[in-house]
Amino acid sequence: MRYLPVIILLLPLLVVSCKKSEDPAPEQPVPAEQKGTVRIRFYNKAGDSTLVLHTTGMINDTSLVLQPWEYVNENLDTFYVNTLKYYISNIKLKRADNTEFVQPESYYLIDQSQPGSTTITITDVPVGNYTGLSFMIGVDSTRNCSGVQTGALDPANAMFWTWNTGYIFFKIEGKSPQIASDYFFYHIGGFTGQYKAMRTTTLPFGSTGLSIQSIGASEIGVDADILEVFKTPYTIGLSANYSIVTAGSSACRIADNYADMFSISYLYN
Amino acid sequence: MKRIIYISLFIITVFIAACERDPSVTPKPLPKKFGFEAPANFPQPAYNFANNTVSLKGFELGRWLFYDPILSRDNMVSCASCHQDFAAFANLGHPVSHGIDGQMGTRNSPPIFNVAWHTSFMWDGGINHIESQPLAPITNPVEMDETLANVVLKLQNSAEYPARFREAFGDDSITTQRLSRALAQFMAMMVSASSKYDKYIRNEGVTLTMVETNGLATFTMKCAGCHPAPLFTDHSFRNNGLDTVFADSGRELITGNAADRGRFKVPSLRNVGLTGPYMHDGRFTTLEEVLDHYSSGVLSSPTLDPSLVQPNNTYGIPLTAQEKQDLISFLETLTDRDFVNDQRFKNPF
Numbered sequence: 001m002r003y004l005p006v007i008i009l010l011l012p013l014l015v016v017s018c019k020k021s022e023d024p025a026p027e028q029p030v031p032a033e034q035k036g037t038v039r040i041r042f043y044n045k046a047g048d049s050t051l052v053l054h055t056t057g058m059i060n061d062t063s064l065v066l067q068p069w070e071y072v073n074e075n076l077d078t079f080y081v082n083t084l085k086y087y088i089s090n091i092k093l094k095r096a097d098n099t100e101f102v103q104p105e106s107y108y109l110i111d112q113s114q115p116g117s118t119t120i121t122i123t124d125v126p127v128g129n130y131t132g133l134s135f136m137i138g139v140d141s142t143r144n145c146s147g148v149q150t151g152a153l154d155p156a157n158a159m160f161w162t163w164n165t166g167y168i169f170f171k172i173e174g175k176s177p178q179i180a181s182d183y184f185f186y187h188i189g190g191f192t193g194q195y196k197a198m199r200t201t202t203l204p205f206g207s208t209g210l211s212i213q214s215i216g217a218s219e220i221g222v223d224a225d226i227l228e229v230f231k232t233p234y235t236i237g238l239s240a241n242y243s244i245v246t247a248g249s250s251a252c253r254i255a256d257n258y259a260d261m262f263s264i265s266y267l268y269n
Numbered sequence: 270m271k272r273i274i275y276i277s278l279f280i281i282t283v284f285i286a287a288c289e290r291d292p293s294v295t296p297k298p299l300p301k302k303f304g305f306e307a308p309a310n311f312p313q314p315a316y317n318f319a320n321n322t323v324s325l326k327g328f329e330l331g332r333w334l335f336y337d338p339i340l341s342r343d344n345m346v347s348c349a350s351c352h353q354d355f356a357a358f359a360n361l362g363h364p365v366s367h368g369i370d371g372q373m374g375t376r377n378s379p380p381i382f383n384v385a386w387h388t389s390f391m392w393d394g395g396i397n398h399i400e401s402q403p404l405a406p407i408t409n410p411v412e413m414d415e416t417l418a419n420v421v422l423k424l425q426n427s428a429e430y431p432a433r434f435r436e437a438f439g440d441d442s443i444t445t446q447r448l449s450r451a452l453a454q455f456m457a458m459m460v461s462a463s464s465k466y467d468k469y470i471r472n473e474g475v476t477l478t479m480v481e482t483n484g485l486a487t488f489t490m491k492c493a494g495c496h497p498a499p500l501f502t503d504h505s506f507r508n509n510g511l512d513t514v515f516a517d518s519g520r521e522l523i524t525g526n527a528a529d530r531g532r533f534k535v536p537s538l539r540n541v542g543l544t545g546p547y548m549h550d551g552r553f554t555t556l557e558e559v560l561d562h563y564s565s566g567v568l569s570s571p572t573l574d575p576s577l578v579q580p581n582n583t584y585g586i587p588l589t590a591q592e593k594q595d596l597i598s599f600l601e602t603l604t605d606r607d608f609v610n611d612q613r614f615k616n617p618f
Contacts, residue, residue, distance in 0.1 A: 147320075147400035148449035155404055156417035156445045162404040164395040164523050193524055248525050 034127040037217040038093070038210070040120040043265065044084055044112050044224045046071040051226055053112055054080040059177050074231035077238040079176035079184070084112040084226065085159060086170040087139050087152070090200075093125065094132040096209075101125055107139065109152040109159060110224075121217070130210045133220060137259065138169030138198040144191040166191050166247070169198065170258060172229060179242045186229070188254050190247025197251050199259035211269045219268040228261035229254060303328070305385065308462035310471060310499050314385035316399055316457060321450045323458060326436040329617070331455025333433060334448060336616045339423050340403075341369055341413035348406065348452075351378040354615055357540035357608065358382065358459070364551025368412035375517065377551035379536065380544045382461035382608060386500055392533045392549040394506060395523045399456060400449040417445050424448065459614060461539050462499070463607035466599075470498070477602060484599025487592045494576055495535050501603065506532040507574040510567030510584055511548060519549065530572050542604045556597050564588040 044051040054069035059078050066072070069080045088108045093101040103122055111117045139153065144166045148155060159168040170188040190197040203222070212218045230236040234253045244250045303325040307314060321327075334340065338347040351366040352358040358381035360366045365374045376392050390396040396405060406412040407420060424430040424443045431441040438447050466485075468475035477485065488496075495503055506520040508531040520529035533549045547553040553562065567577050567585035577584055588596070608614075 145397050147398040147453075148404070148446045150444055150446050154417075154445050155401070156421060158416075158418075160404070162396075162401070162408045163391075165397040165401045193526070195525060246525075 034214045035124045036127050036212040036214050037121065037123045038125055038212055039217050039219045040091070040122070040133070040222060041219065042088070042110050042118040042120075042222050042224055044110075044118070044226060046081075047225060047227050051081060051084065051112060053082055053084065054174075055082045058175060058182065071227065073227055073238070074235045075237040077176050077178045077230075079174050079178075079238060081112075081172060081174040081226065083171060083173040085157075085168075086110050086137060087159065087167060088120065088135050088137065089139055089143075090136040091120070091122065092134045093130045093210075093212075094134065094202075095128065096131050100134075101130075106135075107143070107152045109157055125212050127212055127214050130205065130212060132202060132204040133222075133264070134200060134202040136198055136200045137255070138189075139167040139191070140198065141191040141196075143167075161187075161189060164246070170255070172226065176238045176242075178237075178239045180239065181242065184238050184242040185245055186251075186254055187245040188251045188258075190251055193247075195248050195252050197247065197255040199255050201259055201262050203262060203264050205264065205267055208267060210267050213269075219266075220264065221266040223263050223265045225261050225263075226258075229258045232257060232260060305457055306460070307385075308460065308467070308499070310467070311383075311386065311462060312499075314457075315388045316385040316453070318385075318457075321400075321453060323454045324437065326433075327438070327451050327454040328458055328613075330433045330437040331451035331453070332614070332617055333429075334452055335455055336618055339427065340407050340415060340420055342415045342419075343369055345369070346413050348403070349616065351406075351412075352381050355543075355609060356380065357461070357543045357605075359544035361543070362546070364546050366412075368406075368409070369414045372411035374409075374411055376549050377546065380540060381456055382459045382539065382605075383500060383537065384459065385457045388504055389534065393520050393523050394534050400446075400453045402456075403449055403452045404445075420448070421445060455614075459608070461605040461608040464539065464605040465602040467499075467605070469602070478598070480595050480598045481602050483592075484595035484597070485602075487588075487596055488599050491586050491588065491592075492538075492596070495574075496538050501538040502535045505535055507535055507576075508532045508570060508572045509563075510569070510573050510577050511552070511562070513568045513570050515570075517549060528572060531570055532572060538600060539603045540605055540608070542601045543609065556600060557593065560588060560593040560596060564593070 049068070049071075052069040059067075059070050059080060066078070070078055071080070072078050086109075088110055089106050091103045091106045108120050109117060143149065143153060153167070155162065159171060160166070161168065166189050168187045168189045170186070172186045174184055175182050176184060188197050210218055210220065234257055236254070236257065241250065244254060303323070305314075305318060305323045335348045338345050338350070340347060346369050351360045351368070353361055355361070360378035363378065365376060366378045367373050379392070384390070384399050387399070388397070390399065390402045391405070396402050404417065407415050408417065421443055424434075430443060434443050434447060435441045437451055465475055465477070469477050495505070495507060497503055506529060512531065515531040518530050520532040521527060523529075541547075541556065545554060545556070547556070547559050553559045563586045565585060567573070569584055573584065577586065579585070579587070
């Protein structure tokens with residue numbers, strides 16, 4: 001009884017200590033969806049030959065023999081290529097039931113002068129069977145309006161128009177004896193208005209399909225034939241079309257041409 | 270025992286008393302956090318600050334970069350070379366500006382203020398994001414003639430910038446995005462909303478003179494269609510009759526649309542008393558010349574703005590000599606001395 005006042009004084013401490021919340025019951029682990037990895041390797045070619053970049057000199061167009069870096073287009077122009085760069089984005093893998101895996105943050109700059117850039121490694125793909133691949137050649141309009149970005153979308157990659165905000169989706173440059181001023185430059189872009197140059201291509205895997213598993217990495221080989229830049233549906237002559245460096249109808253014709261330049265060359269499960 | 274109880278009671282009472290707030294004492298206001306603030310009479314900004322919240326260090330980094338000629342090929346041309354603080358960041362007295370190696374540009378250098386409210390930049394609106402804006406002059410061969418990759422390299426190799434980037438962004442990594450965002454923070458903070466007109470409109474104890482009031486009335490009737498308050502631009506692209514044939518196609522260069530030929534961005538008229546010469550090529554030296562153009566100099570072309578075609582098929586905006594004087598007096602009330610004198614935006618070197 002003598003200690004009652006002390007007990008009363010100490011009661012608040014008891015109350016405070018009892019207020020401590022219970023630890024929440026541990027969550028039941030959600031069974032993790034199994035994920036795997038797929039590599040997409042791009043092979044830039046001119047017809048059946050690997051595209052070899054060349055930077056100096058001029059083609060001797062009296063010679064009957066083509067050098068390994070010299071090519072002939074549909075219009076019978078001879079030319080070589082010193083620069084080939086293009087954006088691959090918005091990669092999707094399709095399934096038989098018409099659902100798809102959509103890669104988040106899917107932006108890559110394929111640069112023929114940078115060997116590492118031609119392989120795209122995609123992790124965290126749900127395990128299973130896939131029937132096809134689709135991607136955009138270029139950059140979607142949202143990301144053309146999103147300010148200065150990083151990585152593949154960094155304007156410092158020289159694939160960006162600073163005077164008319166927007167990405168250069170596809171850049172090919174080279175030299176041809178058919179051109180009075182020697183050089184050709186195609187900087188294909190334009191994401192808004194009448195002349196949008198984004199193109200999407202869908203490549204089916206055929207009857208075998210592609211199986212992505214949780215161990216190892218599957219692989220998709222994609223050929224990109226740059227001779228297509230100059231044909232189907234429009235046959236392009238270099239002497240009349242050596243500089244296409246703004247958005248517009250000419251850029252869209254080139255985009256229509258290269259939209260079908262990609263094909264599946266192999267699938268490794 | 271009793272003593273222990275009384276001491277305990279006393280200590281507890283002291284603690285309880287200390288926790289009770291005396292309601293008659295107001296808590297000290299927290300120091301105002303540095304950051305972007307929209308004036309009360311302005312609409313919501315167009316720029317999304319979510320990925321680039323303005324911080325003191327980010328702002329200061331942008332300020333260093335703005336005044337630093339390191340952004341140019343020869344390390345002699347900075348943003349401030351053509352955007353002068355005392356001219357509301359326009360280029361005083363220059364119809365067009367000269368850049369690296371004394372090369373001339375083709376268009377009048379616009380002032381810089383209230384950029385957070387704009388959805389496009391440049392006279393032809395070719396730039397759609399304030400972060401992307403600096404990239405154009407940096408890479409333009411007649412302005413600063415640098416490559417973005419080399420700017421980043423120079424900044425990385427400098428003595429001061431790695432630390433400044435670390436203070437602004439958390440680590441030393443210097444990227445195109447970070448330098449663009451720092452500049453965007455600096456420019457976004459350039460809010461001009463403290464002119465005589467603003468203080469009058471906000472009832473801050475300022476009155477306009479009779480002449481200024483008449484000018485405001487005339488302005489509201491004859492100019493506010495394209496230059497509405499509070500930004501004094503409607504952000505549209507219009508052909509205001511400067512030519513019949515255009516050496517500079519303006520907006521058409523961006524959209525490829527013939528209907529945009531000779532159309533240029535309606536500029537804000539804030540600080541117009543400080544930002545001459547006027548128009549996309551700086552052809553008018555004085556505001557008098559500008560108003561004479563509107564009253565009697567407007568030329569017809571297929572894309573002439575409909576608002577400049579009068580019912581009797583004359584062109585322009587009828588203005589008496591008195592109305593012109595009144596208008597100029599009113600336009601002078603749009604000069605914001607607080608903005609122009611703001612030390613935060615001045616050269617830190």
